[in-house]
Amino acid sequence: MTLHTVAALLATCFLAAVLPGPGTVALSARVMAQGVRRSLVFVAGMLSGDVVWIAFAVTGLTVIAKTLGPLFLAVKIAGGLYLVWLGIKLLRTRHDDAADNGPTPVPTEPSAWRTYLSGLALMIGNPKVMLFYVSVLPTVIDLHSLSLPGLIATVGVIGVGVGGGLVPWIVTASRLRGLMRSAVARRRIDRGAGVVMVGAGAAVAAT
Numbered sequence: 175m176t177l178h179t180v181a182a183l184l185a186t187c188f189l190a191a192v193l194p195g196p197g198t199v200a201l202s203a204r205v206m207a208q209g210v211r212r213s214l215v216f217v218a219g220m221l222s223g224d225v226v227w228i229a230f231a232v233t234g235l236t237v238i239a240k241t242l243g244p245l246f247l248a249v250k251i252a253g254g255l256y257l258v259w260l261g262i263k264l265l266r267t268r269h270d271d272a273a274d275n276g277p278t279p280v281p282t283e284p285s286a287w288r289t290y291l292s293g294l295a296l297m298i299g300n301p302k303v304m305l306f307y308v309s310v311l312p313t314v315i316d317l318h319s320l321s322l323p324g325l326i327a328t329v330g331v332i333g334v335g336v337g338g339g340l341v342p343w344i345v346t347a348s349r350l351r352g353l354m355r356s357a358v359a360r361r362r363i364d365r366g367a368g369v370v371m372v373g374a375g376a377a378v379a380a381t
Contacts, residue, residue, distance in 0.1 A: 179314070179315055180331055182314050183315055183328070183331050183335065184331055184334065184338075185335070186310065186311070186314050187331070187336050187338075187339065188335045188336075189339070190302075190306045190310065190336070190339065191335065191337075191340055192340075192343075193302075195300065195302040196302065197296055197297060197302070197303070198340065198343045199373070200216075200257055200375070201213065201217065201340060202343050202344075202346070202347040203347075203366075203368075204260075205348055205351065206351045207368075209351065212289075213344070215286045215290050215293070216289050216290070217293065217344075218290055218293065219290040219294040219295075219297070220293040220294070220296065220340070221333055221336060221337060222293070223295075223297020223298050224332060224333065224336055225329060225333075226298055227297070227298070227303055228307070228325075228329055228332065231307050231312070231317050232317045251299070252295060254295075254299060254376065255375060256288075256375065257292060257296065257375025259375075261368040261373075261375060262372065263368070265368035265369070265372075315328065
């Protein structure tokens with residue numbers, strides 16, 4: 175893989191990741207509601223979803239769709255419904271206005287494993303991601319011609335590009351969260367994030 179190909183792949187993946195979509199919306203909502211540190215497992219799940227799509231592209235999307243189509247449809251719907259459920263939990267979160275000057279209660283968060291799986295399912299069922307790996311990526315690099323070391327390097331480059339594209343969303347959401355410390359402001363964040371996550375989950379499950 176030449177330096178030119180690496181640069182083109184990095185730029186393409188960065189632009190694809192930074193554009194708004196169900197993934198960036200759900201990630202922003204999670205960061206605003208729970209902070210950056212608690213959202214890193216979700217990011218790991220999202221990046222793992224990209225690895226799955228790379229495997230699809232190398233193996234042959236048509237074959238996989240025919241053999242495992244119903245399974246991935248079920249995963250997509252389950253992931254979307256899980257996001258809806260998390261959004262509803264945020265909408266129902268209560269904050270004590272009397273403790274306005276004290277630390278804000280943190281809503282009970284799901285386990286790391288469930289958080290990881292929700293990020294993974296979100297990316298597997300994300301139509302934006304599917305379109306990228308089916309239509310855009312093949313114009314940048316021919317995955318079928320890569321050796322195993324070349325494929326591993328490609329996965330690494332894609333991970334860096336996609337991860338870099340998510341950083342602006344994470345930073346922006348984190349700063350918005352930091353500006354709103356009071357119980358009233360945090361309640362508004364939770365409600366807004368809950369609505370966003372319900373919408374993102376519904377979009378993933380329905381598309």
